[in-house]
Amino acid sequence: MSVVNLRGVTKRYRDTLAVDDVSFDLHENRIHGLLGRNGAGKSTVMRMLTGQEIPTSGQVRVFGENPYENAAVLPRVCFIKESQRYPDIFLARHALEAAAMVFPNWDQDFADRLVEEFRLPVKRRVRKLSRGQLSSVGVIIGLAARAPVTLFDEPYLGLDAVARQAFYDHLIADYGRYPRTIVLSTHLIDEVADIIEDVTVIDRGRIVMDDSSENLRSQAVTVSGPTNAVEQFADGHDVLHREDLGGFTRVVVSGIPADRDTASLQVEPVSLQQLVVRTTQFHDAALAGAGNGKGDRS
Known part of the structure; x- marks a missing residue:
């Protein structure tokens, strides 16, 4: 109630x-x-x-x-x-x-x-x-x-x-x-x-x-691995944060993709603080994109 x-x-x-x-x-x-x-x-x-x-x-x-x-x-x-x-x-x-x-x-x-x-x-x-x-x-x-x-x-x-x-x-x-x-x-x-x-x-x-x-904690993960594999894993889901280093990528993904290959990836839970910070940053980016006439939120 x-x-x-x-x-x-x-x-x-x-x-x-x-x-x-x-x-x-x-x-x-x-x-x-x-x-x-x-x-x-x-x-x-x-x-x-x-x-x-x-x-x-x-x-x-x-x-x-x-x-x-x-x-x-x-x-x-x-x-x-x-x-x-x-x-x-x-x-x-x-x-x-x-x-x-x-x-x-x-x-x-x-x-x-x-x-x-x-x-x-x-x-x-x-x-x-x-x-x-x-x-x-x-x-x-x-x-x-x-x-x-x-x-x-x-x-x-x-x-x-x-x-x-x-x-x-x-x-x-x-x-x-x-x-x-x-x-x-x-x-x-x-x-x-x-x-x-x-x-x-x-x-x-x-x-x-x-x-x-x-x-909330069950709806997001941090995924690390080869860039191509990470992008395939995250395809179709909101990427709240992304870091690239050479051919290696680390992303925070909202909405855990089902039935995706994780053999070459490291998948970790997201702390509540990280989830709040990354979601807020994602929200800011979305508003900035809307203000510039851009519709892409990723």
Whole structure:
């Protein structure tokens, strides 16, 4: 069952088209990856989901309702973003106390354990926290709130590798005990590849991939070998990326060709990060070709 629905959503800021006719669903009790480059439209989508922005056109529904200024929806949605702003007079503990008042499922014992693990100085003013400590405030709130829909817009980028791994470990463990819909928007795709169950990729405000992680990984391969053999293998399929060296070729192919001879080829799975990167580049090339009046997408 889907808990979030976007249908034909477009968002313009004067002459800037930030989101262009986007439609997708977020399903109940799943961990979603909302991926894409800087400026692709990810944060704009999340602001519309949390009622902070109104779409120029199209429909946004969270739990079947419009989230904008909706008191029945917003306490069930937690949005944590990088460089989250808090009042300057707040101590770190005040941010946690405010979250406890907002989110009905708040778990204070869990929050206290996270404060200890992330070594958060709760009596320090927020404006004097380091970037990593400020990130810790956000991830603690996002985890301890246990909101039915929780969105993390890269708040963990300020954490070091050890702290990020602690965040992922707690996320997985707590999600197992208290399932909810979680969205991770990140550039660190390799780090979350084994966590996310569904993948939505936005590029230039448009959806270029939207499927389960398992399905996406099964739909592409990397093929290496003699150029003629590789070209025969990939014939009729989208080549997302190609590298040539003398008579040797390496390609990333979308849509695994069936019943093709692989005797002289090396066929390997594609990592989720490589798939996202190569698909985005392919999408860019297709748009550039269309802009130049060229129809060839390969």
